Amino acid sequence: MDIWNYLEIAAWVISAIIAGIMLLDMIKVDTTYDNELLTSSREGELELTQERHEL
């Protein structure tokens, strides 16, 4: 076992932690908030409110 073997193990552990954090947060958000709200984004709202395409 040299430093590179320890780095390999560290990379596996870090990967598992990051994947766990992301999945847990995603599950938490999906169970806390209504799906209607989460998918309420609409394209082009800036144009409607600020940048009307008029000359």
Added chain:
Amino acid sequence: MSNVSATAAPERLGLLRVLGPGHVWALGVGIVLVGEYMGWNFSVGKGGMIAGLVACWVAGLLYTCVAMIDSEVTSTVAAAGGQYAQAKHIVGPLMAFNVGLFLVMAYTMLEAANAITIGFLLDTVAGMLGHTGLNQQPFIIMTILALAYLNYRGVLASLSFNLVITAFAFVAIILLFLAVQFGASAVPLDFSAVSNEPLPYGWLGIVAALHFGLWYYLGIEGTCQAAEEVRSPARSLPFGTMAGIMTLVIAATLTWYVCSGLIPWEYLGQAGTPLFDAARVTGSSSLMVLLFIGTVFATTASANGCINDASRAWFSMGRDRYLPSWFGAVHPRYRTPYRSIVFLIPIALIFALGAPLDQVVTFSILSGLLGYTFMTFNMVMFRKKWPLGTIKRGYVHPWHPLPAFVLLVLCAATYFAVFLGYGTQLIAMLCFYILASLWFHFWRYRFVKRGDQFTMPWPRPQGY
């Protein structure tokens, strides 16, 4: 999340508008600059030093046309999804679906290629330090997951990170050029092959070199994906994109000059990390360390930008129900398309762990090339349907339709170049998109809310 309640959230969630022109530059150049650090040099292997330089400048012309066209259309169609949103408003739903797929495939495969490269670089360093048989898999997986998490947590941090590491990688190329030019190299620049062996494979070598010439600039059009997250799209997008292509033309020319002068073209044409190898040839430890860090940073910035862009394209298609609407969700706290980011992780991992690098990159290039071809007639239709003076544009590109025509001709030449080396992949890719189009036309389009997808408050197009 404990301090954020469902009742405190706004009624409608959208992506955060927090980016400036510097972030747009970092997104575009960040995705691309890795092409200077590796990949472009195969063009030298295909046709020699002159062919490498011609490919560099011809591809530079192609991408200048791309940047000009994109800047005009995106400054008007300022929506996440970039070229997908452009196609939806200007051409039609089937074209938009295909363009969305081109974007997702191009960026996800480029992300996978970058992760493979980071694994390769670490293996190289481990080998130089006496460790053999490094398992690259955990490093590839960690790279993709760590960058995906950065993107998950917010676009501002993600692209600010890109700005810093991209600027470092660009400055590293400039410093290498200055060091070599002012005599810091143990080996002098030697361009004798330009006169001794100008075109070792003849004129066909120049055409074949075009395929890899794209690596210098592949992905600059990704700036459009930030359209819904920049504070002033009409100003920031053209500025960031045009500054980006100028940066890349300079970086590409300096890269060709330094590498071709220091490394014999026969070796350069096969090198895995040409700029790092050029630094090794100089004999300077400082330059070696600088260019190694530059290579790692450029690769990381590219993967990071690709995650950003692929997830925005996927998110936009979900929002319009071209894909299940589940993908169109925005994180209530971080305001990112979190489901799209998470969904694309395993796809990137499958390609990064299960496919060879050259195949992954070729599929990425082909998807990008299909997207550039779309841009040509998209631009012509845009000017025809909404001529100058009918809607407000943040940028108007000059000499229309010359850039669109030049782009189309260069795309045709590049298809031929790709066909020479990777004809099977080209045909396989086209079959994939044809099958996907049939699925969309005969099944998926019934779920699309047809009236809701056209959001730009433009006047009726001419002729309708």
